[in-house]
Amino acid sequence: MNLARKASADPIPVDDATTFPKLLAELDRRYGDGRIAVQEKRYGIWQSHTFRQLHARVRDFAHGLASLGVGPGQVVAVLGDNRPEWLISELASQSLGACTVGIYPTSVGEEIVQVLSDARVKVVVAEDQEQVDKIIELKDRLPDIETVIYYDTRGLELYQVPYLLEFTAVEAKGREWAAAHTGWLDEQIAAGRADDVAVICTTSGTTGRPKLAMLSHANLLCMGRSLNEVDPMPSGNRYLSFLPLAWIGEQMISVACGLQMGFTLSFAEEAVTQRADLRELGPDMMFSPPRIWEDMLSSIMVRVGEAGWLKRKTFAWGQAVGDRHAEIKL
Amino acid sequence: MSRAYRHNLNGSTLQAGALQMEIRDITLRFGGVRALDGVTFSVSQGDIHAIIGPNGAGKTSLLNCISGLYRPQVGEIIFHSGQRGDRNLVHTKPGMIARLGVARTFQNIELFRHMTVLENIMLGRHTHMRHSLLTSFLYYGPARRQEIRERELVEEVIDLLEIQAVRNKQVGALAYGFQKRVELGRALAMQPALLLLDEPMAGMNAEEKEDMARFILDVNDLAGVTTVLIEHDMGVIMDISDRVSVLDFGRCIADGSPTEVGADQAVRDAYLGQEAHA
Numbered sequence: 001m002n003l004a005r006k007a008s009a010d011p012i013p014v015d016d017a018t019t020f021p022k023l024l025a026e027l028d029r030r031y032g033d034g035r036i037a038v039q040e041k042r043y044g045i046w047q048s049h050t051f052r053q054l055h056a057r058v059r060d061f062a063h064g065l066a067s068l069g070v071g072p073g074q075v076v077a078v079l080g081d082n083r084p085e086w087l088i089s090e091l092a093s094q095s096l097g098a099c100t101v102g103i104y105p106t107s108v109g110e111e112i113v114q115v116l117s118d119a120r121v122k123v124v125v126a127e128d129q130e131q132v133d134k135i136i137e138l139k140d141r142l143p144d145i146e147t148v149i150y151y152d153t154r155g156l157e158l159y160q161v162p163y164l165l166e167f168t169a170v171e172a173k174g175r176e177w178a179a180a181h182t183g184w185l186d187e188q189i190a191a192g193r194a195d196d197v198a199v200i201c202t203t204s205g206t207t208g209r210p211k212l213a214m215l216s217h218a219n220l221l222c223m224g225r226s227l228n229e230v231d232p233m234p235s236g237n238r239y240l241s242f243l244p245l246a247w248i249g250e251q252m253i254s255v256a257c258g259l260q261m262g263f264t265l266s267f268a269e270e271a272v273t274q275r276a277d278l279r280e281l282g283p284d285m286m287f288s289p290p291r292i293w294e295d296m297l298s299s300i301m302v303r304v305g306e307a308g309w310l311k312r313k314t315f316a317w318g319q320a321v322g323d324r325h326a327e328i329k330l
Numbered sequence: 331m332s333r334a335y336r337h338n339l340n341g342s343t344l345q346a347g348a349l350q351m352e353i354r355d356i357t358l359r360f361g362g363v364r365a366l367d368g369v370t371f372s373v374s375q376g377d378i379h380a381i382i383g384p385n386g387a388g389k390t391s392l393l394n395c396i397s398g399l400y401r402p403q404v405g406e407i408i409f410h411s412g413q414r415g416d417r418n419l420v421h422t423k424p425g426m427i428a429r430l431g432v433a434r435t436f437q438n439i440e441l442f443r444h445m446t447v448l449e450n451i452m453l454g455r456h457t458h459m460r461h462s463l464l465t466s467f468l469y470y471g472p473a474r475r476q477e478i479r480e481r482e483l484v485e486e487v488i489d490l491l492e493i494q495a496v497r498n499k500q501v502g503a504l505a506y507g508f509q510k511r512v513e514l515g516r517a518l519a520m521q522p523a524l525l526l527l528d529e530p531m532a533g534m535n536a537e538e539k540e541d542m543a544r545f546i547l548d549v550n551d552l553a554g555v556t557t558v559l560i561e562h563d564m565g566v567i568m569d570i571s572d573r574v575s576v577l578d579f580g581r582c583i584a585d586g587s588p589t590e591v592g593a594d595q596a597v598r599d600a601y602l603g604q605e606a607h608a
Contacts, residue, residue, distance in 0.1 A: 043486065154335070168331065269494050276495070
């Protein structure tokens, strides 16, 4: 294996005071505007945030959440597809000593009520009209909810709901709040310990109602580090994140590995464009459960089966080379 | 970094509710056949105005008169465009009518089948593009910047109509429902003051109709674009339109809110009754 590549695979050192917001600050120091932290495809092109831009937005949003009364030990819920705002909400909550619980965007009714009431959530970050409508409909059963923050404004412009706030408005509020509380956030971040709860994930719920599992920074960081020992993931890897961030697996790779190694995370444009985005991006690594690989394999094999003889021969040759390469690497 | 759209799709400067178009006594004859016979009604800014009627009632002919494809023998169509003044569309060339902000879709999809979705919708920006053939051909300097600027608006339309997945696909290879959306997209890309939709939901299944109705409402609610549409699905008409005009054998037999028109006996006899017997 290439030594230079291996050297760059060394993760940022961690200790019992390491939290994700501290890792983000370190990545900002290391790479600043020189490396893309997260990008999403929107309006047909990849729109990016560098580590510095991401860090700045996380700080603004953290201040904004603080102005809404979010503090240590509280839980902020995020309901939506994988977008930069998801990650920003998570890191901003953690900066305040709070944590996030992700709700799958396909969840409805009882599932949402259960997670939000069990975690005593006061602030929900919801992606768009579809998700906001769900919360509004359930509001009577969720007396704890004080604020719902949305980031895709389409269709929400005309809503007259007092507890609705736009994501950018919270960021703006945060900037104002920060001006009056200089240095406050740095103290909050410095006070964070690796044993603090970082995220809450729901169990699969195969044998009953899903339970909420509290995962500490230390827990996630250790998972990421161990994974990196077995299969080194060099810094600067391009990674397409398309499985829900509410799922522990995606948290492990995108956040735990991503922030330790300094990945460039990419979010697909829409669920239906995943394959095209994948091809366009040519990611260095992917992470999926077997079902997705099987589905991908079968769709490729069907297309190869329908192709002409020259394409089939080329594919067979390429596949053999790939197999040999993989065996040598392992 | 707000995710709100940056471009306003509404090309009209009129206040909502202001008089936008007056159709006065329009008569259109093909030889001995009177396709339209003294049709009079008006359209207000910001409304979804439905035109209904049995087959052959003259609905599409009326739309063709508005967009300048047909020239009626009698009557006038006054289009109020705010700052740009009032204009009689009857004596205006179709290209000029498009420049005034009248955009339309067709009953039998009229798209460039061998071009991509993106290229077709970019064509909607044609009236807003200013550069010469040479600079455009070389894709150089201002022409390139213009293309990028126009593409931003087109991408918002693609986002609004949720056709990202087929952005680079040839239109001819798409399902019918998608083609209808692309056609609506091309009309929207013009930033129309008045949108004419000729049977936007014909031949669609219930789910596709629901999607299309959602898009029409979005365009109307959010951007405030006045929409005149022809449609046969009475359920959809009653649900989404603000005003309904009914044509029968070239004559306007009723004009009012959906509930008024639904209760009108002449309309029931001419149209709804017929459908019930069919």
